[in-house]
Amino acid sequence: MNGSMKRVGAIFVKDWKDLKRNSYVLFTVFMPVVFAAILGRMGVENPGMHMFPVNMALVMCAAFVQASMIAEEKEKNTLRGLMLSPASTLDIFIGKSVLTGAVTIVVIILSIWLSEVQLTGIAPLSIAILLSLIAYISIGTIIGLLSRNVMETGIVGMPVLVVFLGSSFIMQIVENEFIKKVLSYLPNEQLSSMAVQLHGGAAFGEVASHLAVIAVWAVASIALTVVMYKKSAADK
Amino acid sequence: MENVIEVRNLVHYFGKKSVLKGLHFEVEKGETFGFLGPSGSGKTTTIKILTSQLIGSKGEIRIFGQPQADLKRIGILTDNSGLYDRLTVYDNLVLFCDLYGTDRARISDVLDEVNLAAEGKTVVKKLSKGMKQRVTLARAILHKPDLLFLDEPTSALDPVNRTRIHTILRRLNAEGTTIFLTTHDMQEAEELCHRVAFLNAGEIKAMNSPQALRLHYSDESISLHLKENKTVVVERNEAGAAQIQDYIANGELLAIHSNEPTLGDIFMQLTGRDLV
Ligand SMILES: Nc1ncnc2c1ncn2[C@@H]1O[C@H](COP(=O)(O)OP(=O)(O)OP(=O)(O)O)[C@@H](O)[C@H]1O
Numbered sequence: 001m002n003g004s005m006k007r008v009g010a011i012f013v014k015d016w017k018d019l020k021r022n023s024y025v026l027f028t029v030f031m032p033v034v035f036a037a038i039l040g041r042m043g044v045e046n047p048g049m050h051m052f053p054v055n056m057a058l059v060m061c062a063a064f065v066q067a068s069m070i071a072e073e074k075e076k077n078t079l080r081g082l083m084l085s086p087a088s089t090l091d092i093f094i095g096k097s098v099l100t101g102a103v104t105i106v107v108i109i110l111s112i113w114l115s116e117v118q119l120t121g122i123a124p125l126s127i128a129i130l131l132s133l134i135a136y137i138s139i140g141t142i143i144g145l146l147s148r149n150v151m152e153t154g155i156v157g158m159p160v161l162v163v164f165l166g167s168s169f170i171m172q173i174v175e176n177e178f179i180k181k182v183l184s185y186l187p188n189e190q191l192s193s194m195a196v197q198l199h200g201g202a203a204f205g206e207v208a209s210h211l212a213v214i215a216v217w218a219v220a221s222i223a224l225t226v227v228m229y230k231k232s233a234a235d236k
Numbered sequence: 237m238e239n240v241i242e243v244r245n246l247v248h249y250f251g252k253k254s255v256l257k258g259l260h261f262e263v264e265k266g267e268t269f270g271f272l273g274p275s276g277s278g279k280t281t282t283i284k285i286l287t288s289q290l291i292g293s294k295g296e297i298r299i300f301g302q303p304q305a306d307l308k309r310i311g312i313l314t315d316n317s318g319l320y321d322r323l324t325v326y327d328n329l330v331l332f333c334d335l336y337g338t339d340r341a342r343i344s345d346v347l348d349e350v351n352l353a354a355e356g357k358t359v360v361k362k363l364s365k366g367m368k369q370r371v372t373l374a375r376a377i378l379h380k381p382d383l384l385f386l387d388e389p390t391s392a393l394d395p396v397n398r399t400r401i402h403t404i405l406r407r408l409n410a411e412g413t414t415i416f417l418t419t420h421d422m423q424e425a426e427e428l429c430h431r432v433a434f435l436n437a438g439e440i441k442a443m444n445s446p447q448a449l450r451l452h453y454s455d456e457s458i459s460l461h462l463k464e465n466k467t468v469v470v471e472r473n474e475a476g477a478a479q480i481q482d483y484i485a486n487g488e489l490l491a492i493h494s495n496e497p498t499l500g501d502i503f504m505q506l507t508g509r510d511l512v
């Protein structure tokens with residue numbers, strides 16, 4: 001194992017030990033699971049709702065767990081200790097992202113299982129979910145960089161929560177076609193439409209455009225994270 | 237002697253505010269060097285620049301002859317501990333062992349050194365302030381740094397914990413670690429430092445060994461404690477000696493004190509202000 005891999009591993013293990021004792025994060029992680037279980041009891045008829053538990057897991061776990069892990073390092077002054085060690089910023093962010101990713105995947109699998117939805121097209125959906133995961137972890141990183149403490153992630157992340165979880169409801173309320181069009185390009189809407197089409201028997205080629213849009217989200221949010229990090233580092 | 241730290245005309249501004257105004261000093265290998273100054277004089281800013289947390293506005297620094305400190309060779313202790321409080325003492329140290337590539341077997345040695353051998357499995361949240369500070373010190377020396385930066389290592393600690401940390405620092409220094417320490421505690425500086433620099437409003441006002449400073453700024457007077465609770469001050473010359481003989485002959489003299497100033501007195505004399 002080379003030095004950087006070892007340091008990424010050290011961050012991952014540290015954050016895992018910490019997460020197990022962090023009641024705020026555990027609550028955030030279990031919420032989508034509980035929600036999926038309730039949904040499973042009620043029974044989900046509308047295929048438009050099939051991806052909702054997955055989206056909830058992506059927003060709550062991928063984005064908010066990542067954000068709160070980063071914000072807490074700032075709040076408790078531990079980030080400085082890491083930066084003064086041989087660990088690079090990239091080591092730190094990758095270690096955290098891998099943990100967030102692993103936890104989110106477990107929550108997604110649990111949520112799908114508990115919500116008892118019958119998914120069609122597991123392969124394209126898995127690719128879409130993995131690409132979304134990258135996008136949401138990056139968005140979480142940005143929220144973490146913008147917040148000075150864990151409390152602030154709730155405030156900074158509120159718009160993300162509202163838009164990425166509530167877009168379907170917003171689309172039902174607003175009349176404006178332009179806003180509807182814009183919202184339909186959100187990663188969660190893309191994922192949801194994709195699931196509906198696959199449910200209706202669409203082939204891989206027919207949902208490729210959705211995958212492309214989500215991939216653009218993933219790349220763009222990574223790029224934005226890098227820009228945001230450079231900016232916040234230059235401020236100091 | 238080899239210089240571990242060299243600072244030449246270091247200037248720093250925060251915005252338009254000038255915080256360091258041309259610092260010039262060096263720290264030799266094996267030395268404990270104290271940076272003594274009141275709150276806001278620029279001690280932490282200097283440490284941040286020396287440890288590459290901040291880039292100085294002007295001037296030159298060299299750590300082990302390089303413009304940037306080699307992070308593997310330095311250790312840093314600041315007052316805001318920065319420990320993971322949900323993890324155990326041991327797990328906090330495991331992280332840094334792995335980050336530095338240090339053998340984990342070193343953890344028990346270090347815990348012994350800071351008298352926390354029994355607390356390895358304790359969650360940091362449950363430790364007292366003095367214990368936390370010793371864990372932070374353990375973390376700072378885990379990878380056996382050649383140079384240790386300590387930013388007010390004992391501020392807000394009770395005398396017992398203060399003495400403990402002083403003992404550890406003296407031992408580390410005896411084993412060859414060069415120490416750069418900031419404090420506004422003149423007693424601490426006197427106890428630990430081979431040399432001190434007085435920093436006031438971003439300027440070094442004096443720099444030497446505590447003994448040399450005391451000698452240099454001594455006002456050459458002697459206090460005589462006499463019977464009936466009287467005290468007289470005489471000068472350190474022939475006239476003074478004659479006076480002392482008289483008091484002895486009269487049987488009035490109880491005790492003699494040479495009036496050496498404390499570092500705090502000297503600081504006051506140089507800057508017109510207190511160290512605290
Ligand atoms: N990030 C910052 N932005 C602007 N001004 C700052 C910043 N950090 C420190 N200062 C100012 O620089 C000056 C020196 O601060 P510094 O923290 O170096 O003092 P210090 O000697 O360490 O004080 P203390 O004993 O209170 O720790 C102070 O006037 C402080 O207000």
Ligand SMILES: [Mg+2]
Nearest residue numbers: 279280281387
């Ligand atoms: Mg300070």
